Amino acid sequence: MLQQVIISGIAYGSIYALMGLAMAIVYKTSTVPNFAQGEMAMISTYVAWVILTSYGASFPVALLGAVVVAALSGITLEFAFIRRAKEPNVLNLIIITLGFQMILYGLAGWRWGADQKRVQLPISDREVIHVGNVAISHLSLATIVIAALLMLAVYLFFNFSRWGTAIRATQQNRVAARIHGVPVNRLLAGSFALSAVVGAVAGLLVAPITTLDPTMMWDPILKGFAAAVLGGLTSLPGVVIGGYLLGIIENLFGAYISVEFKSVVAFLIIVLVLCVRPSGLLGRHYVRKV
Amino acid sequence: MEPFFAVEGLTRRFGGLIALDNLSFQVDPGMIFSIIGPNGAGKSTLFNCICGLYEPDAGRVLFQAETITGEKPHRVARRGIGRTFQNLELFRHMTTMDNLMLGRHLHMRSGVWSGATMFHRGSRAAREEQEHRARVEEIIDLLRLHAARDRYIWQLPYGTQKLVELGRALATKPKLLLLDEPAAGMNLEERQDLIFWIADIRDELGVTILMIEHNMQMVMGISDHVLALDFGRAIASGSPREVAADPEVVRAYLG
Numbered sequence: 001m002l003q004q005v006i007i008s009g010i011a012y013g014s015i016y017a018l019m020g021l022a023m024a025i026v027y028k029t030s031t032v033p034n035f036a037q038g039e040m041a042m043i044s045t046y047v048a049w050v051i052l053t054s055y056g057a058s059f060p061v062a063l064l065g066a067v068v069v070a071a072l073s074g075i076t077l078e079f080a081f082i083r084r085a086k087e088p089n090v091l092n093l094i095i096i097t098l099g100f101q102m103i104l105y106g107l108a109g110w111r112w113g114a115d116q117k118r119v120q121l122p123i124s125d126r127e128v129i130h131v132g133n134v135a136i137s138h139l140s141l142a143t144i145v146i147a148a149l150l151m152l153a154v155y156l157f158f159n160f161s162r163w164g165t166a167i168r169a170t171q172q173n174r175v176a177a178r179i180h181g182v183p184v185n186r187l188l189a190g191s192f193a194l195s196a197v198v199g200a201v202a203g204l205l206v207a208p209i210t211t212l213d214p215t216m217m218w219d220p221i222l223k224g225f226a227a228a229v230l231g232g233l234t235s236l237p238g239v240v241i242g243g244y245l246l247g248i249i250e251n252l253f254g255a256y257i258s259v260e261f262k263s264v265v266a267f268l269i270i271v272l273v274l275c276v277r278p279s280g281l282l283g284r285h286y287v288r289k290v
Numbered sequence: 291m292e293p294f295f296a297v298e299g300l301t302r303r304f305g306g307l308i309a310l311d312n313l314s315f316q317v318d319p320g321m322i323f324s325i326i327g328p329n330g331a332g333k334s335t336l337f338n339c340i341c342g343l344y345e346p347d348a349g350r351v352l353f354q355a356e357t358i359t360g361e362k363p364h365r366v367a368r369r370g371i372g373r374t375f376q377n378l379e380l381f382r383h384m385t386t387m388d389n390l391m392l393g394r395h396l397h398m399r400s401g402v403w404s405g406a407t408m409f410h411r412g413s414r415a416a417r418e419e420q421e422h423r424a425r426v427e428e429i430i431d432l433l434r435l436h437a438a439r440d441r442y443i444w445q446l447p448y449g450t451q452k453l454v455e456l457g458r459a460l461a462t463k464p465k466l467l468l469l470d471e472p473a474a475g476m477n478l479e480e481r482q483d484l485i486f487w488i489a490d491i492r493d494e495l496g497v498t499i500l501m502i503e504h505n506m507q508m509v510m511g512i513s514d515h516v517l518a519l520d521f522g523r524a525i526a527s528g529s530p531r532e533v534a535a536d537p538e539v540v541r542a543y544l545g
Contacts, residue, residue: 162398169381177381179373180396182392
Protein backbone atom coordinates (compact mmCIF):
# COMPACT_ATOMS: atom_id res chain seq x y z
CA MET A 1 0.00 0.00 0.00
CA LEU A 2 2.67 2.51 1.02
CA GLN A 3 4.83 1.79 -2.03
CA GLN A 4 1.81 2.09 -4.29
CA VAL A 5 0.95 5.48 -2.83
CA ILE A 6 4.51 6.69 -3.22
CA ILE A 7 4.82 5.51 -6.83
CA SER A 8 1.64 7.25 -7.92
CA GLY A 9 2.82 10.27 -5.93
CA ILE A 10 5.97 10.30 -8.03
CA ALA A 11 3.90 10.14 -11.23
CA TYR A 12 1.88 13.19 -10.15
CA GLY A 13 5.02 14.78 -8.85
CA SER A 14 6.60 14.45 -12.30
CA ILE A 15 3.87 16.68 -13.73
CA TYR A 16 4.30 19.22 -10.93
CA ALA A 17 8.05 19.11 -11.44
CA LEU A 18 7.66 19.77 -15.18
CA MET A 19 5.33 22.72 -14.59
CA GLY A 20 7.59 24.07 -11.84
CA LEU A 21 10.59 23.64 -14.12
CA ALA A 22 8.83 25.53 -16.90
CA MET A 23 8.23 28.42 -14.51
CA ALA A 24 11.77 28.25 -13.16
CA ILE A 25 13.32 28.44 -16.64
CA VAL A 26 11.58 31.75 -17.31
CA TYR A 27 12.13 32.98 -13.78
CA LYS A 28 15.84 32.23 -13.94
CA THR A 29 16.38 34.25 -17.10
CA SER A 30 14.00 37.13 -16.65
CA THR A 31 12.80 37.07 -13.01
CA VAL A 32 9.21 36.89 -14.30
CA PRO A 33 6.92 34.37 -12.58
CA ASN A 34 4.93 33.42 -15.68
CA PHE A 35 1.35 32.80 -14.62
CA ALA A 36 0.31 32.19 -18.23
CA GLN A 37 2.41 29.00 -18.21
CA GLY A 38 -0.56 26.73 -17.55
CA GLU A 39 -2.78 28.23 -20.23
CA MET A 40 0.08 28.09 -22.76
CA ALA A 41 0.32 24.35 -22.04
CA MET A 42 -3.48 24.04 -22.29
CA ILE A 43 -3.52 25.64 -25.75
CA SER A 44 -0.74 23.33 -26.94
CA THR A 45 -2.66 20.32 -25.66
CA TYR A 46 -5.75 21.49 -27.56
CA VAL A 47 -3.65 21.79 -30.70
CA ALA A 48 -2.44 18.21 -30.28
CA TRP A 49 -6.03 17.09 -29.75
CA VAL A 50 -7.20 18.91 -32.91
CA ILE A 51 -4.43 17.32 -34.94
CA LEU A 52 -5.30 13.88 -33.56
CA THR A 53 -9.07 14.05 -33.93
CA SER A 54 -9.79 16.46 -36.82
CA TYR A 55 -6.92 15.50 -39.05
CA GLY A 56 -6.52 11.92 -37.87
CA ALA A 57 -2.77 12.31 -37.82
CA SER A 58 -0.48 10.04 -35.85
CA PHE A 59 0.66 10.90 -32.34
CA PRO A 60 4.21 12.03 -33.24
CA VAL A 61 2.74 14.60 -35.65
CA ALA A 62 0.41 15.86 -32.91
CA LEU A 63 3.30 16.06 -30.48
CA LEU A 64 5.35 18.02 -32.98
CA GLY A 65 2.43 20.38 -33.61
CA ALA A 66 1.97 20.95 -29.88
CA VAL A 67 5.67 21.64 -29.40
CA VAL A 68 5.77 24.12 -32.28
CA VAL A 69 2.68 25.97 -31.03
CA ALA A 70 4.10 26.01 -27.51
CA ALA A 71 7.36 27.53 -28.70
CA LEU A 72 5.46 30.13 -30.72
CA SER A 73 3.27 31.04 -27.75
CA GLY A 74 6.39 31.54 -25.62
CA ILE A 75 8.03 33.72 -28.24
CA THR A 76 4.80 35.70 -28.68
CA LEU A 77 4.51 36.40 -24.96
CA GLU A 78 8.10 37.62 -24.80
CA PHE A 79 8.20 39.52 -28.07
CA ALA A 80 4.74 41.07 -28.19
CA PHE A 81 4.14 41.81 -24.51
CA ILE A 82 7.12 41.52 -22.17
CA ARG A 83 9.60 43.26 -24.48
CA ARG A 84 7.18 46.16 -25.12
CA ALA A 85 6.89 47.01 -21.44
CA LYS A 86 8.79 50.19 -20.65
CA GLU A 87 11.17 49.64 -17.74
CA PRO A 88 8.80 47.24 -16.01
CA ASN A 89 9.09 46.14 -12.40
CA VAL A 90 8.25 42.60 -11.33
CA LEU A 91 4.65 43.48 -10.50
CA ASN A 92 4.08 44.92 -13.99
CA LEU A 93 5.49 41.74 -15.49
CA ILE A 94 3.24 39.53 -13.36
CA ILE A 95 0.22 41.55 -14.48
CA ILE A 96 1.29 41.12 -18.11
CA THR A 97 1.50 37.34 -17.74
CA LEU A 98 -1.88 37.29 -15.99
CA GLY A 99 -3.32 39.27 -18.88
CA PHE A 100 -1.86 36.84 -21.39
CA GLN A 101 -3.28 33.97 -19.35
CA MET A 102 -6.78 35.47 -19.58
CA ILE A 103 -6.43 36.06 -23.31
CA LEU A 104 -5.50 32.42 -23.89
CA TYR A 105 -8.21 31.18 -21.53
CA GLY A 106 -10.84 33.24 -23.35
CA LEU A 107 -9.53 32.15 -26.72
CA ALA A 108 -9.74 28.45 -25.81
CA GLY A 109 -13.26 28.83 -24.44
CA TRP A 110 -14.38 30.68 -27.56
CA ARG A 111 -12.76 28.30 -30.01
CA TRP A 112 -13.28 24.91 -28.37
CA GLY A 113 -15.97 25.48 -25.75
CA ALA A 114 -15.93 24.71 -22.06
CA ASP A 115 -17.01 21.07 -22.37
CA GLN A 116 -14.58 18.35 -21.44
CA LYS A 117 -12.88 16.38 -24.14
CA ARG A 118 -10.95 13.15 -24.02
CA VAL A 119 -7.40 12.95 -25.23
CA GLN A 120 -6.29 9.52 -26.37
CA LEU A 121 -2.57 8.92 -26.11
CA PRO A 122 -0.98 5.81 -27.66
CA ILE A 123 0.03 4.91 -24.10
CA SER A 124 -2.74 3.35 -22.03
CA ASP A 125 -3.64 4.51 -18.56
CA ARG A 126 -5.60 1.31 -17.91
CA GLU A 127 -3.03 -1.41 -18.55
CA VAL A 128 -0.63 -1.90 -15.70
CA ILE A 129 2.76 -3.41 -15.09
CA HIS A 130 3.44 -5.18 -11.82
CA VAL A 131 6.74 -4.50 -10.16
CA GLY A 132 6.85 -6.55 -6.96
CA ASN A 133 3.57 -5.81 -5.23
CA VAL A 134 3.18 -2.41 -6.89
CA ALA A 135 0.94 -1.91 -9.91
CA ILE A 136 1.86 0.95 -12.17
CA SER A 137 -0.03 2.04 -15.28
CA HIS A 138 1.78 2.41 -18.58
CA LEU A 139 0.92 6.10 -18.62
CA SER A 140 2.30 6.72 -15.13
CA LEU A 141 5.48 4.91 -16.01
CA ALA A 142 5.82 6.87 -19.24
CA THR A 143 5.15 10.11 -17.36
CA ILE A 144 7.88 9.35 -14.85
CA VAL A 145 10.41 8.35 -17.51
CA ILE A 146 9.66 11.14 -20.02
CA ALA A 147 9.64 13.82 -17.33
CA ALA A 148 12.91 12.58 -15.89
CA LEU A 149 14.62 12.53 -19.29
CA LEU A 150 13.33 15.98 -20.21
CA MET A 151 14.40 17.45 -16.90
CA LEU A 152 17.84 15.90 -17.24
CA ALA A 153 18.16 17.41 -20.72
CA VAL A 154 17.14 20.86 -19.45
CA TYR A 155 19.59 20.59 -16.56
CA LEU A 156 22.47 19.63 -18.86
CA PHE A 157 21.53 22.40 -21.28
CA PHE A 158 21.52 25.03 -18.54
CA ASN A 159 24.77 24.00 -16.91
CA PHE A 160 26.94 22.78 -19.73
CA SER A 161 25.95 24.37 -23.02
CA ARG A 162 27.19 27.76 -24.10
CA TRP A 163 23.63 29.06 -24.33
CA GLY A 164 22.99 27.81 -20.82
CA THR A 165 25.99 29.77 -19.61
CA ALA A 166 24.74 32.79 -21.52
CA ILE A 167 21.33 32.43 -19.85
CA ARG A 168 22.91 32.30 -16.40
CA ALA A 169 25.03 35.33 -17.29
CA THR A 170 21.98 37.23 -18.54
CA GLN A 171 20.15 36.54 -15.31
CA GLN A 172 23.02 37.87 -13.23
CA ASN A 173 23.89 40.93 -15.28
CA ARG A 174 21.99 41.80 -18.40
CA VAL A 175 24.13 44.79 -19.42
CA ALA A 176 27.39 42.90 -19.12
CA ALA A 177 25.97 39.97 -21.09
CA ARG A 178 24.99 42.33 -23.92
CA ILE A 179 28.40 43.94 -23.99
CA HIS A 180 30.06 40.55 -24.34
CA GLY A 181 28.10 39.59 -27.40
CA VAL A 182 25.07 37.82 -25.95
CA PRO A 183 21.91 38.69 -27.93
CA VAL A 184 19.86 39.10 -24.78
CA ASN A 185 16.44 39.68 -26.38
CA ARG A 186 16.69 36.61 -28.56
CA LEU A 187 17.89 34.61 -25.60
CA LEU A 188 14.89 35.68 -23.52
CA ALA A 189 12.48 34.76 -26.32
CA GLY A 190 14.26 31.41 -26.58
CA SER A 191 13.93 30.67 -22.88
CA PHE A 192 10.21 31.52 -22.96
CA ALA A 193 9.90 29.08 -25.89
CA LEU A 194 11.84 26.35 -24.06
CA SER A 195 9.74 26.73 -20.94
CA ALA A 196 6.53 26.59 -22.99
CA VAL A 197 7.69 23.35 -24.62
CA VAL A 198 8.35 21.80 -21.21
CA GLY A 199 4.88 22.95 -20.14
CA ALA A 200 3.29 21.49 -23.28
CA VAL A 201 4.76 18.06 -22.56
CA ALA A 202 3.32 18.25 -19.05
CA GLY A 203 -0.05 19.25 -20.53
CA LEU A 204 -0.06 16.27 -22.90
CA LEU A 205 0.88 13.86 -20.13
CA VAL A 206 -1.76 15.16 -17.75
CA ALA A 207 -4.61 15.45 -20.29
CA PRO A 208 -5.56 11.71 -20.36
CA ILE A 209 -5.81 11.57 -16.53
CA THR A 210 -7.88 14.71 -16.08
CA THR A 211 -9.76 15.80 -19.20
CA LEU A 212 -9.17 18.44 -21.82
CA ASP A 213 -10.94 21.70 -21.05
CA PRO A 214 -9.84 25.35 -20.64
CA THR A 215 -9.33 24.98 -16.88
CA MET A 216 -7.34 21.74 -17.11
CA MET A 217 -4.01 23.30 -16.11
CA TRP A 218 -5.21 25.32 -13.12
CA ASP A 219 -4.42 22.59 -10.67
CA PRO A 220 -1.08 21.46 -12.19
CA ILE A 221 0.24 25.01 -12.56
CA LEU A 222 -0.60 25.96 -8.98
CA LYS A 223 0.96 22.74 -7.74
CA GLY A 224 3.94 23.30 -9.99
CA PHE A 225 4.35 26.78 -8.57
CA ALA A 226 4.08 25.36 -5.05
CA ALA A 227 6.73 22.78 -5.96
CA ALA A 228 8.98 25.52 -7.30
CA VAL A 229 8.56 27.59 -4.14
CA LEU A 230 9.22 24.50 -2.02
CA GLY A 231 12.40 23.61 -3.87
CA GLY A 232 13.57 27.14 -4.58
CA LEU A 233 12.74 28.93 -7.83
CA THR A 234 16.37 29.69 -8.59
CA SER A 235 17.55 26.08 -8.48
CA LEU A 236 16.49 23.68 -11.23
CA PRO A 237 17.24 20.51 -9.22
CA GLY A 238 15.47 22.14 -6.28
CA VAL A 239 12.31 22.65 -8.32
CA VAL A 240 12.34 19.04 -9.51
CA ILE A 241 12.87 17.67 -5.99
CA GLY A 242 10.11 20.01 -4.80
CA GLY A 243 7.80 18.56 -7.46
CA TYR A 244 8.42 14.95 -6.45
CA LEU A 245 8.14 15.79 -2.74
CA LEU A 246 4.87 17.60 -3.25
CA GLY A 247 3.42 14.73 -5.29
CA ILE A 248 4.38 12.19 -2.64
CA ILE A 249 3.28 14.28 0.36
CA GLU A 250 -0.03 15.05 -1.30
CA ASN A 251 -0.69 11.40 -2.09
CA LEU A 252 0.28 10.24 1.39
CA PHE A 253 -2.00 12.85 2.88
CA GLY A 254 -4.83 11.74 0.59
CA ALA A 255 -4.32 8.05 1.44
CA TYR A 256 -3.86 8.22 5.19
CA ILE A 257 -5.43 11.45 6.42
CA SER A 258 -8.08 13.02 4.24
CA VAL A 259 -8.96 12.78 0.58
CA GLU A 260 -11.10 15.93 0.72
CA PHE A 261 -8.21 18.11 1.79
CA LYS A 262 -5.61 16.48 -0.46
CA SER A 263 -5.42 19.44 -2.83
CA VAL A 264 -5.03 21.94 -0.03
CA VAL A 265 -1.75 20.44 1.15
CA ALA A 266 0.16 22.23 -1.63
CA PHE A 267 -0.95 25.61 -0.40
CA LEU A 268 -0.26 24.76 3.20
CA ILE A 269 3.27 23.91 2.03
CA ILE A 270 3.63 27.26 0.22
CA VAL A 271 2.67 29.13 3.36
CA LEU A 272 5.00 27.06 5.56
CA VAL A 273 7.95 27.42 3.18
CA LEU A 274 7.47 31.17 2.85
CA CYS A 275 7.44 31.48 6.64
CA VAL A 276 10.37 29.21 7.40
CA ARG A 277 12.71 29.27 4.41
CA PRO A 278 11.60 31.79 1.76
CA SER A 279 14.30 30.85 -0.74
CA GLY A 280 13.17 27.21 -0.78
CA LEU A 281 15.03 24.00 0.01
CA LEU A 282 17.88 24.42 -2.47
CA GLY A 283 17.32 27.97 -3.66
CA ARG A 284 19.86 30.69 -3.13
CA HIS A 285 18.68 34.06 -2.07
CA TYR A 286 20.15 36.62 -4.37
CA VAL A 287 20.65 39.95 -2.71
CA ARG A 288 20.29 42.57 -5.36
CA LYS A 289 22.40 45.68 -5.35
CA VAL A 290 20.38 48.84 -5.71
CA MET B 291 42.77 57.27 -45.19
CA GLU B 292 39.75 56.24 -43.12
CA PRO B 293 40.48 56.42 -39.39
CA PHE B 294 40.60 53.21 -37.31
CA PHE B 295 38.10 54.62 -34.87
CA ALA B 296 36.39 58.00 -34.89
CA VAL B 297 33.54 59.86 -33.29
CA GLU B 298 31.92 62.59 -35.37
CA GLY B 299 29.63 65.28 -34.00
CA LEU B 300 28.30 62.99 -31.28
CA THR B 301 25.49 64.57 -29.26
CA ARG B 302 23.41 63.07 -26.49
CA ARG B 303 20.86 64.89 -24.33
CA PHE B 304 19.11 63.76 -21.18
CA GLY B 305 16.08 66.05 -21.03
CA GLY B 306 17.58 69.51 -20.77
CA LEU B 307 21.05 68.28 -19.89
CA ILE B 308 23.52 68.02 -22.75
CA ALA B 309 25.81 65.15 -21.83
CA LEU B 310 27.70 65.10 -25.13
CA ASP B 311 27.83 68.22 -27.23
CA ASN B 312 28.94 67.76 -30.84
CA LEU B 313 32.00 65.76 -29.83
CA SER B 314 34.53 64.63 -32.46
CA PHE B 315 37.86 62.85 -32.19
CA GLN B 316 39.85 60.03 -33.80
CA VAL B 317 41.90 57.18 -32.46
CA ASP B 318 44.74 55.62 -34.47
CA PRO B 319 45.44 51.89 -34.23
CA GLY B 320 47.86 50.86 -31.48
CA MET B 321 47.28 53.98 -29.42
CA ILE B 322 46.56 54.33 -25.74
CA PHE B 323 44.07 57.16 -25.86
CA SER B 324 42.92 58.60 -22.53
CA ILE B 325 39.88 60.68 -21.77
CA ILE B 326 39.89 62.86 -18.68
CA GLY B 327 37.40 65.31 -17.28
CA PRO B 328 35.55 66.18 -14.09
CA ASN B 329 32.56 64.16 -12.89
CA GLY B 330 29.55 64.56 -15.16
CA ALA B 331 31.69 65.63 -18.13
CA GLY B 332 30.03 62.94 -20.27
CA LYS B 333 32.79 60.34 -20.29
CA SER B 334 30.72 57.31 -19.41
CA THR B 335 27.89 58.52 -21.67
CA LEU B 336 30.41 58.54 -24.49
CA PHE B 337 31.31 54.89 -23.79
CA ASN B 338 27.65 53.91 -23.62
CA CYS B 339 27.02 55.58 -26.99
CA ILE B 340 29.99 53.79 -28.53
CA CYS B 341 29.04 50.31 -27.40
CA GLY B 342 25.37 50.66 -28.22
CA LEU B 343 23.80 50.92 -24.79
CA TYR B 344 22.64 54.48 -25.57
CA GLU B 345 21.55 55.83 -28.89
CA PRO B 346 23.08 59.25 -29.62
CA ASP B 347 20.75 62.11 -30.64
CA ALA B 348 23.11 63.19 -33.40
CA GLY B 349 26.46 62.29 -34.87
CA ARG B 350 28.03 58.95 -35.60
CA VAL B 351 30.62 56.47 -34.45
CA LEU B 352 32.99 54.99 -37.04
CA PHE B 353 34.93 51.79 -36.53
CA GLN B 354 37.18 50.35 -39.23
CA ALA B 355 35.59 52.54 -41.89
CA GLU B 356 32.02 51.52 -40.99
CA THR B 357 29.33 53.44 -39.16
CA ILE B 358 28.30 51.50 -36.06
CA THR B 359 25.96 54.08 -34.51
CA GLY B 360 22.64 52.59 -33.41
CA GLU B 361 23.78 48.97 -33.60
CA LYS B 362 22.76 46.61 -30.81
CA PRO B 363 25.44 46.08 -28.12
CA HIS B 364 26.02 42.43 -29.06
CA ARG B 365 26.62 43.42 -32.69
CA VAL B 366 29.14 46.06 -31.61
CA ALA B 367 30.86 43.43 -29.47
CA ARG B 368 31.05 41.14 -32.49
CA ARG B 369 32.84 43.85 -34.43
CA GLY B 370 35.65 43.79 -31.89
CA ILE B 371 34.91 46.45 -29.31
CA GLY B 372 35.25 45.26 -25.72
CA ARG B 373 34.74 47.22 -22.55
CA THR B 374 34.93 47.31 -18.77
CA PHE B 375 32.74 49.33 -16.45
CA GLN B 376 33.30 51.98 -13.85
CA ASN B 377 31.31 50.01 -11.30
CA LEU B 378 31.98 46.33 -11.71
CA GLU B 379 29.50 44.51 -13.91
CA LEU B 380 30.56 40.90 -13.36
CA PHE B 381 28.53 37.72 -13.14
CA ARG B 382 28.89 37.49 -9.39
CA HIS B 383 27.55 33.98 -8.93
CA MET B 384 29.82 32.45 -11.54
CA THR B 385 33.48 31.52 -11.23
CA THR B 386 36.33 33.52 -12.73
CA MET B 387 36.72 30.79 -15.34
CA ASP B 388 33.04 30.97 -16.32
CA ASN B 389 33.17 34.75 -16.49
CA LEU B 390 36.11 34.54 -18.87
CA MET B 391 34.49 31.76 -20.91
CA LEU B 392 31.41 33.95 -21.31
CA GLY B 393 33.74 36.47 -22.90
CA ARG B 394 34.47 33.79 -25.50
CA HIS B 395 30.75 33.34 -26.18
CA LEU B 396 30.67 35.38 -29.34
CA HIS B 397 33.45 33.30 -30.87
CA MET B 398 31.79 29.99 -30.12
CA ARG B 399 30.26 28.12 -33.01
CA SER B 400 29.24 24.71 -31.73
CA GLY B 401 25.51 24.29 -31.23
CA VAL B 402 23.78 22.34 -28.50
CA TRP B 403 23.79 19.14 -30.51
CA SER B 404 27.46 18.96 -31.47
CA GLY B 405 28.36 20.08 -27.94
CA ALA B 406 26.25 17.33 -26.38
CA THR B 407 27.64 14.68 -28.70
CA MET B 408 31.27 15.63 -28.12
CA PHE B 409 32.41 12.05 -27.67
CA HIS B 410 36.03 12.12 -28.68
CA ARG B 411 38.82 14.63 -28.40
CA GLY B 412 39.27 15.01 -32.12
CA SER B 413 35.72 16.17 -32.81
CA ARG B 414 35.16 19.69 -34.01
CA ALA B 415 33.29 20.73 -30.86
CA ALA B 416 36.05 19.31 -28.66
CA ARG B 417 38.75 21.14 -30.59
CA GLU B 418 36.75 24.33 -30.30
CA GLU B 419 36.33 23.89 -26.55
CA GLN B 420 40.06 23.28 -26.16
CA GLU B 421 40.88 26.36 -28.19
CA HIS B 422 38.62 28.58 -26.07
CA ARG B 423 40.01 27.14 -22.86
CA ALA B 424 43.55 27.73 -24.13
CA ARG B 425 42.75 31.38 -24.84
CA VAL B 426 41.26 31.81 -21.40
CA GLU B 427 44.35 30.21 -19.85
CA GLU B 428 46.53 32.72 -21.69
CA ILE B 429 44.54 35.55 -20.17
CA ILE B 430 44.77 33.94 -16.72
CA ASP B 431 48.55 33.76 -17.20
CA LEU B 432 48.79 37.33 -18.45
CA LEU B 433 46.83 38.84 -15.55
CA ARG B 434 48.09 36.26 -13.01
CA LEU B 435 44.60 35.20 -12.03
CA HIS B 436 45.57 31.59 -11.19
CA ALA B 437 44.48 31.79 -7.57
CA ALA B 438 41.09 33.23 -8.52
CA ARG B 439 40.39 30.77 -11.30
CA ASP B 440 37.78 28.47 -9.77
CA ARG B 441 36.46 30.85 -7.14
CA TYR B 442 33.20 32.72 -7.32
CA ILE B 443 33.45 36.42 -8.05
CA TRP B 444 31.81 37.46 -4.80
CA GLN B 445 34.61 35.68 -2.91
CA LEU B 446 37.33 37.79 -4.52
CA PRO B 447 38.81 41.09 -3.31
CA TYR B 448 37.87 44.22 -5.22
CA GLY B 449 41.18 44.64 -7.05
CA THR B 450 41.03 41.06 -8.33
CA GLN B 451 37.45 41.57 -9.48
CA LYS B 452 38.61 44.55 -11.54
CA LEU B 453 41.22 42.31 -13.17
CA VAL B 454 38.66 39.60 -13.92
CA GLU B 455 36.55 42.21 -15.65
CA LEU B 456 39.56 43.29 -17.68
CA GLY B 457 40.24 39.64 -18.51
CA ARG B 458 36.66 39.02 -19.57
CA ALA B 459 36.81 41.99 -21.95
CA LEU B 460 40.10 40.61 -23.34
CA ALA B 461 38.50 37.19 -23.83
CA THR B 462 36.25 38.69 -26.49
CA LYS B 463 39.48 39.32 -28.43
CA PRO B 464 38.76 42.98 -29.03
CA LYS B 465 40.55 45.22 -31.47
CA LEU B 466 39.49 48.24 -29.47
CA LEU B 467 39.20 48.06 -25.70
CA LEU B 468 37.24 50.65 -23.73
CA LEU B 469 38.38 50.89 -20.12
CA ASP B 470 36.18 52.91 -17.78
CA GLU B 471 38.32 53.95 -14.81
CA PRO B 472 40.38 50.75 -14.62
CA ALA B 473 42.40 51.98 -11.63
CA ALA B 474 39.49 53.17 -9.49
CA GLY B 475 39.59 51.61 -6.04
CA MET B 476 43.00 50.02 -6.59
CA ASN B 477 45.90 50.53 -4.23
CA LEU B 478 49.26 51.88 -5.34
CA GLU B 479 50.81 48.48 -5.99
CA GLU B 480 47.86 47.20 -7.97
CA ARG B 481 47.89 50.40 -9.97
CA GLN B 482 51.57 49.97 -10.85
CA ASP B 483 50.85 46.44 -12.09
CA LEU B 484 47.88 47.68 -14.06
CA ILE B 485 50.04 50.22 -15.90
CA PHE B 486 52.34 47.40 -17.07
CA TRP B 487 49.44 45.18 -18.05
CA ILE B 488 47.74 47.86 -20.10
CA ALA B 489 51.00 48.49 -21.92
CA ASP B 490 51.37 44.71 -22.45
CA ILE B 491 47.85 44.42 -23.80
CA ARG B 492 48.65 47.07 -26.36
CA ASP B 493 52.16 45.85 -27.23
CA GLU B 494 51.69 42.07 -27.15
CA LEU B 495 48.06 41.64 -28.09
CA GLY B 496 47.95 44.63 -30.43
CA VAL B 497 44.79 46.04 -28.85
CA THR B 498 44.04 49.74 -29.22
CA ILE B 499 42.97 51.24 -25.91
CA LEU B 500 40.49 53.99 -25.18
CA MET B 501 40.55 54.71 -21.47
CA ILE B 502 38.69 56.93 -19.04
CA GLU B 503 40.82 57.58 -15.99
CA HIS B 504 40.99 60.04 -13.11
CA ASN B 505 44.37 59.07 -11.79
CA MET B 506 46.72 61.57 -13.44
CA GLN B 507 49.85 59.61 -12.63
CA MET B 508 48.44 56.74 -14.65
CA VAL B 509 47.15 58.90 -17.49
CA MET B 510 50.46 60.73 -17.82
CA GLY B 511 52.42 57.49 -17.49
CA ILE B 512 51.02 55.50 -20.39
CA SER B 513 48.90 57.64 -22.69
CA ASP B 514 49.91 58.50 -26.24
CA HIS B 515 47.12 61.01 -26.52
CA VAL B 516 44.84 62.71 -24.01
CA LEU B 517 41.44 64.29 -24.58
CA ALA B 518 39.93 66.51 -21.89
CA LEU B 519 36.14 66.80 -21.70
CA ASP B 520 34.00 69.29 -19.83
CA PHE B 521 30.22 69.58 -20.14
CA GLY B 522 30.32 67.16 -23.07
CA ARG B 523 32.76 69.22 -25.10
CA ALA B 524 36.41 68.68 -25.89
CA ILE B 525 38.35 71.42 -24.15
CA ALA B 526 41.85 70.16 -24.89
CA SER B 527 43.46 67.43 -26.94
CA GLY B 528 47.09 66.47 -27.44
CA SER B 529 50.03 64.79 -25.78
CA PRO B 530 49.74 64.25 -22.00
CA ARG B 531 52.20 67.08 -21.35
CA GLU B 532 50.29 69.58 -23.52
CA VAL B 533 46.93 68.73 -22.00
CA ALA B 534 48.20 68.91 -18.43
CA ALA B 535 49.54 72.41 -19.10
CA ASP B 536 46.39 73.64 -20.83
CA PRO B 537 44.81 76.53 -18.90
CA GLU B 538 41.28 75.34 -19.76
CA VAL B 539 42.01 71.93 -18.23
CA VAL B 540 43.47 73.45 -15.09
CA ARG B 541 40.39 75.68 -14.79
CA ALA B 542 37.94 72.80 -15.30
CA TYR B 543 39.69 70.66 -12.70
CA LEU B 544 40.45 73.29 -10.10
CA GLY B 545 37.49 75.58 -10.75
